[in-house]
Amino acid sequence: MRRVVFNRNFSVAVVVSNGKRSARWYSEKLGFESSVQGHWVTVWPKGAAWKIHLCQQRKGKLEPGNTGISFYAKDVEGTVKELKKRGVKFETDFTKSEWGSLAMLKDPDGNDIWINEDAP
Known part of the structure; x- marks a missing residue:
C-alpha cells in the first residue's frame, strides 16, 4: 500500500454568520x-502552523453549537485577565481543577472556545 503524505499546514472550518465580522472579532479580541x-x-494565532477557516453561512438560520x-x-488565569480587558465575556470563568486550569468563551456566533492549561 502506498503511503499518503499530508503537509503540516491545516485549517479547521467554523461556521459563522459573517466571515469578515468574525475575523475582526478574532483579531481585536484574541489578537x-x-x-x-x-x-x-482565515484567522490564526501569530506564528501558528494552522488556521481557522471562518465559513460564512450561505442561507438559513445559523445553529451554534459546541x-x-x-x-x-x-x-490560563493571566490569559483570561488580558482577554477581559479586551472586552471578552466568559461563559466559564477561570477554573482550576485537579487536572488543570480552563475557561470558556463564545465567539460572536455562539461557538464555544475553550482555553486549557498547556501540559508541562
Missing part, C-alpha cells in the same frame, strides 16, 4: 492574524 481572500476568510475549539495557554 489573531487574519486574511480575507474573497469568501476564504465546536470543540480548544487553545492551550501556559497561563
